[in-house]
Amino acid sequence: MKKLFRAAAVAAACALALTACGGGGTAGNPSNVSPTGEIKPREISWLLSRPADGAVINIMKKLADDYAKDHPGFALNLITTPDRPSYIQKLETLAAANKLPELFDTDATPFAQQLAKQGKMVDADKLLKSLGVYDDYRPGALDYQRFDDGSLYMIPFQFELEFMWYNKSLLQKAGVSVPKSLDDIPAMCTALRKAGITPIALDGQDQWPLERYVAYQPFREAGPEFVQKLKKGEASFADPAGKKTVGWLAELGKANCFQDGFSAQGYSDAQNQFTSGQAAMYNIGTWELPSLATDKLNPAVRNDIDFFTLPTTEGAVTAANEYVSPSGIGMAVNSKTYDPLVSDFLKFALGKYPAEYAATGALSPTTTVQTAVPANATPLYKKALDAANGLGSKQAMPWDTQLDPTTNGRLQQELVLLVQGNITPEQFTQTMDDAIKQNAPKFFK
């Protein structure tokens, strides 16, 4: 028995020592974007967070098959986890175990920036330039993927615009018009509620939709720099822009803007509320064009639906044509496994991808191709696509890609409490500023 214990103790000690070593690991050279040598076909993997039968995955599968015809032995293994929180957990765990695959999806989060700093991702700026496609991309699509210092490590595969969709007849019924300013929205909600209409449908379960709202006022009041300072603790919710957004959200809550019990309702619940004509407004991006601007949309509301872009405010520093225009989660290239094969495949795939993608009716992250409007589209479809051509140079970044993960989690929780009226704006400000003070230094050293 004694022997057994001794053996167990030794085994435990060894394993602890091994895990202690697991943190480091080797990385390739992030700026060596054109590796030399022979292209040896093998299977490579892409860990991604996109809809399983969505356009990106279907096209990349097809392109990989085409590539494999000329390069026998090549295969692209697509491992998707569409649920974003689960995906992020998977990614972070794999990064911790130093087991990231050749390609992986990530937003420009503080965590990704740490990976970049450790040299674990290939410099996408250099990579795209060496492939000769850099200038094809919409500047906004690349900017969305950049870290605050302007460096670029992720490649976009989408380009989306986020609008406020609304139901004209419901607004008319309540006797209100489209809000000219963000500050008009609380009063609009009160009027809609009086008419027995749910003002805004919100997916509370996924948390990011409510987090969009906290970004709007500061973006108008102080521009995109506010959140960049806030996340590092250089700005605070007690500053004018912060105060304004906190007060505004509390007002949205007081005016009962969101459906009752929104915090427990999911993505499709919210969309159904809007498309069934119960809710008057719905904030979502162009990725929902196939369900909102084609004949798939409920005929009862089809002619009543329109959209407006993020309203401005008095004295706003950003223009009406500047709002949330994300290029989706980006793809990073693992520098450790980057070799002539990965480089060659990317050259092949990135060159052909935009045309294939635009043919599906989606906005390509490049300006080289024209998006095809599907045959079953309503006139709104084209109107939405055209908005992409008139964009300004600044864009509102979703805060969930900006804040450190702990502060972000806390913000998502506190926002619900603020909007539900469970905490006061002062409590919210105090809690969030404390959270940033405590957590930001670890991520933004």
Next chain:
Amino acid sequence: MRGAAKAPRTERPTMLPNRSRTSVLVFLIPPLLLYCAAVLFPILQSLFLSFFSWNGISDMEFVGLANYVRMLTADDIFWHSFFNALLYLAICLVLQLGGALVVASLLTSLRRGRELIKTLYLLPAVISTVAIAFLFVRIYSIDPVGLLNQLLHWVGLGSLERAWLSDVNTVLAAVSAPEGWRFTGLYMLIIYAALIAVPKELEEAAVLDGASKWTLFTKIRFPYIRPVWITTTIMATTYGLRGFDIPYLMTNGGPGQSSELLTTYMYKTAFTSTDFGYASTISVFIVIECLVAVGLILFMLKRKADS
């Protein structure tokens, strides 16, 4: 021959004769090793990690007891989730053990249909957790109106209608109830099996002596099933303390931290905040909490049995 004939009288009966002690060890050691690898080792590793600050990709930094100090003195969410976990446990225990005892007792007095009722009560235990979570999200929903709010409306308690999962005052009870409901049938089955093993003669003698139903239950039946009761209590408590899936799926700890349990908080700290050191500190606390809980149960029930 002599030894074999003598054995039954002098030695305690064992499954295997004395000389094959090695064979007993051969069978016991593999599961023991497996247990060490799967249970003890991760616990030790958590203990080790809890003294470090580590986000998974940076270098590990030894911080001594700083994580413990932060947890016990500076983390409001930790204490919030700790008290939530205790309340969650209390609700689960009342529903699971109390409910199980009541149903099992009633079952024994039933003449027909026992099997049907047993099966019906056991059904929730075999439904997948995710399905249960989705089911209850619908039941508690207010917009569109869910089953619970509809029922309240029908019986004239419309004033109680609310968004159960969004109200900070009701959400914890709302996420505890499905967990309690789910395993009532399982514990009912165990307690029922113990109850029907109570010797009929004892009960009849007591009835002849004029014992009431309540006396019969408190003086004869319950003392008789006490060992089973202890086991089920320990089982239900440890399950309750590590409750995770249903609250996580239904509300993700929200709104705010109103339904955050220690387990969900630990999980988020590890896999969302990538603060593996601090998450390990919380998990060490959970291990200690479970041990203390089991110790307390044994202590209380032993003292009761002794008196």
